[in-house]
Amino acid sequence: MALEPTDLLTPIIHAITLIITGTSAIYVVRQKTTEYLQVRNLLVMVHVFYMGVVAFEFARNFVPAPTGEAGSFTQFFLSVYTISNTTFVLADVLLLTLVAVAIFYRPNGRGILDILREVGKHQTGATILLVYTFYIAIAEGYLLIAQPWCSPSSASLVCHSVTNILGNQVVATEFDPLYLDMLLGILLVFLVYPSGLLLAARRRTTDAQVRRAFSILPIAWVGIGIDLLVFNGYLLNEGIDASAIGYLFAAAAFAATASTFRRATLLSSFFQPVAPHIPVTGPSSTFSGRLGLETERILGRTFLLEINPAVRYEESVKDLASELASKQNVIFVFTSKGSPVYNALAGLENVRFFVMTTKVSYPKPGDSSNEVLVPTNDQSVLLNVLDKALTSNPELKFGVIVDSITDLILSSGLETTYKFLKQSNEMVSQHGVTAVFLMTLGAHSEREVNIVRSLYGNLLSYGTGQLAVQKTS
Numbered sequence: 427m428a429l430e431p432t433d434l435l436t437p438i439i440h441a442i443t444l445i446i447t448g449t450s451a452i453y454v455v456r457q458k459t460t461e462y463l464q465v466r467n468l469l470v471m472v473h474v475f476y477m478g479v480v481a482f483e484f485a486r487n488f489v490p491a492p493t494g495e496a497g498s499f500t501q502f503f504l505s506v507y508t509i510s511n512t513t514f515v516l517a518d519v520l521l522l523t524l525v526a527v528a529i530f531y532r533p534n535g536r537g538i539l540d541i542l543r544e545v546g547k548h549q550t551g552a553t554i555l556l557v558y559t560f561y562i563a564i565a566e567g568y569l570l571i572a573q574p575w576c577s578p579s580s581a582s583l584v585c586h587s588v589t590n591i592l593g594n595q596v597v598a599t600e601f602d603p604l605y606l607d608m609l610l611g612i613l614l615v616f617l618v619y620p621s622g623l624l625l626a627a628r629r630r631t632t633d634a635q636v637r638r639a640f641s642i643l644p645i646a647w648v649g650i651g652i653d654l655l656v657f658n659g660y661l662l663n664e665g666i667d668a669s670a671i672g673y674l675f676a677a678a679a680f681a682a683t684a685s686t687f688r689r690a691t692l693l694s695s696f697f698q699p700v701a702p703h704i705p706v707t708g709p710s711s712t713f714s715g716r717l718g719l720e721t722e723r724i725l726g727r728t729f730l731l732e733i734n735p736a737v738r739y740e741e742s743v744k745d746l747a748s749e750l751a752s753k754q755n756v757i758f759v760f761t762s763k764g765s766p767v768y769n770a771l772a773g774l775e776n777v778r779f780f781v782m783t784t785k786v787s788y789p790k791p792g793d794s795s796n797e798v799l800v801p802t803n804d805q806s807v808l809l810n811v812l813d814k815a816l817t818s819n820p821e822l823k824f825g826v827i828v829d830s831i832t833d834l835i836l837s838s839g840l841e842t843t844y845k846f847l848k849q850s851n852e853m854v855s856q857h858g859v860t861a862v863f864l865m866t867l868g869a870h871s872e873r874e875v876n877i878v879r880s881l882y883g884n885l886l887s888y889g890t891g892q893l894a895v896q897k898t899s
Contacts, residue, residue, distance in 0.1 A: 436670040440484040443677040447477050450684035457687065464537055465528050472521045475514040476650075476680075482507045483658075483669060489597045500597055508575050508599045512609075515654060516566050519616055520559065522647055526620035527555060529640075530627045532791050558615055565608050574602035588667045598662045606659045613651045621648055639686045646679040653679070713746035716893040717886070721749055726858040727899075728851055730831075730882035732867050732889070739888040740770035743827060743862070750825040750860060751776040758815045760800070760808065761829040767864070771827075780811055782833070803837045805846040812850055816857045826854055826861040831878060832869045840874055847881050862886075 451473035457466050489503050524541055531551065533544030545551050568574065576599070588598045621644035628640035657672025714724045733739040747757045757777045761767045771777045781792055782802040789811055790799045800811055816824055828850070834843040847863065854861040865878060867889055879885060883899030 437484055437487045439670045439673050439677075440480055440487070443480050443673045443680070444477055444484070446677045446684060447473055447480065447680045450680050450687060451477070453684055453687035464533075464541060465525055468521050468525050468528070468538075472518050472525070475518045475521070479511045479514045479654075480673065480676075482511050483673065486598070487596060504575075504597060504599055505573075509569060511658075512569050513566060515651075516562050516569075516612070519612060519651070520562050523555070523558060523616070523620045526623040526627075526644075527551070530623040554619060558619060561615070562612060565605075565612060568605065568608070572602075572605075574605035576600040588662065588665050596667055598667055600663050601659055603663065606655070606663070609655055609659065613648075613655055616651060617648050620644070642682050642686050646682050649679045650676050712749045713742060713893070714749060716742065716745070717895055721753065725753065725860050727884055728854055728859075728861045728882060729863070729884045729886050730879060731862050731864050731886045732896075733830075733864055733887075734867050734889040735766075737888065737891045738766075739864075740766040742888055742893045743767050743829075743864075744770040744774075746860075746862060747771055747774055747777060747825070747827070753823065755823045755825045755860065757825040757827060758812070759827045759829065760812075761827070762802075762833070765829060767827065767829040778815075780808075780815075782808075784837075802833065805834065805838055805842055809846060809849055809853070812853060816853065816859060824857070824859045826859055828861070828863045831863055831865040835870065835874065840877065844877060844881075847878065851881055 451470055454466060454469045454473065485503075486507060489500055524538065527545050528541045531541075531544045531548065533540045545555055588596060624640045624644045628637050653672045653675045657669045661668055712721065714721045717724070731739075731742075747759075750757060751774065755776065757771070757774070758780060759767065759771055759777055760780045760782055762783065763781050768779065768781075771779075777796065779792070779797045780789075780800045781797050783799055784802055786799045786801055787804065788801065788807060791797070792799050798811070801807055812826070815826075831843065831847065834846065838846075851861075853859075863882070865875075867887070870878075883897070885896040885898075887894050887896055
């Protein structure tokens with residue numbers, strides 16, 4: 427029998443859903459993050475599993491009615507279709523739960539085990555996750571063992587053939603109502619638990635796009651879950667195949683997630699605090715004033731500041747931070763906890779600290795909301811963090827202070843530090859960022875000093891209690 431145009435409408439809807447879901451997956455893959463790679467990978471897997479669900483729905487449109495010689499093939503397809511799609515959906519529920527847990531608890535590390543280790547430190551969260559996972563496992567086990575859908579041994583073959591909204595006969599699965607209620611319970615828990623975690627995480631960030639994402643994602647995921655349960659479960663049990671309408675809703679939900687992830691640094695911002703946009707009045711004796719310049723003359727320039735640790739050099743750094751604050755700049759400071767620079771800047775509201783330490787291998791939230799712990803001896807991570815800081819919020823203006831080059835050379839060596847400084851200088855110059863890199867006077871050989879100085883067109887010193895210009899570009 428030749429295909430009518432209406433026969434192709436439902437497959438076209440499924441194809442459109444596949445394209446939109448795939449687009450959303452591509453945007454997730456493009457996310458620029460290495461520290462929280464497990465979250466990106468989990469989201470990609472969610473998209474892949476859901477595309478598997480849609481692919482089976484697409485194929486179902488072309489499976490013959492279970493009569494004659496086609497009967498055995500149809501029965502085989504329906505068994506594979508039912509087990510695969512239900513398993514894919516349950517896997518997505520578990521993966522999305524892990525995503526929500528990771529965003530809420532912000533684990534250190536790059537794998538699923540790191541997420542589990544982090545949530546294991548919180549008794550209530552660990553208990554809820556364990557019970558929910560066990561519930562999902564029971565649903566999957568019941569599916570595989572009891573096979574709670576119609577079959578030739580439990581009902582007539584008619585239960586596999588329904589009329590869709592276009593009036594075409596298609597094969598379908600009829601679930602045991604008890605199993606549908608079990609799946610409904612999973613959906614209700616998802617509505618409260620993972621979605622609740624994302625909404626709670628939403629309150630932690632001031633980034634408008636991240637807050638929007640934390641609202642859209644749970645709504646979209648819950649909507650897709652309700653959609654599948656209603657259109658592929660309860661309605662099919664009533665002999666109504668309106669799955670085409672359901673997948674239109676699902677396509678709209680995934681279009682929303684695709685729009686959310688168009689920003690390639692969104693996942694990074696899930697974990698990184700953003701400084702409030704608060705202007706601060708600068709002191710009468712400014713950083714630029716000490717150099718005999720106007721503030722506008724130092725903006726967007728990169729400086730090497732050689733300091734004498736025996737004098738109060740940190741006051742000049744504080745003057746710079748305050749002066750940039752008066753121009754509504756957010757300052758990202760790479761330093762160690764308790765250093766003179768940390769202590770001098772700790773009271774400024776426009777400052778965010780990347781606290782360099784040997785206690786972590788990947789960025790992790792610090793003791794306060796304006797701190798992120800970063801590894802001193804992994805400068806590739808430092809570069810990635812700097813990139814995220816400068817690109818996650820393009821509407822803001824930034825300053826960068828690195829304290830200090832000396833610590834980097836001592837922990838990682840001159841060659842590695844040189845590469846880091848060269849790349850970071852290119853990064854801040856590209857974004858027009860005002861940046862100051864500190865280096866300790868007398869701590870390096872002449873060769874090391876000359877190599878570092880060769881990277882900077884603006885050289886300053888603070889050796890005798892006064893800020894001085896050595897070279898300017």
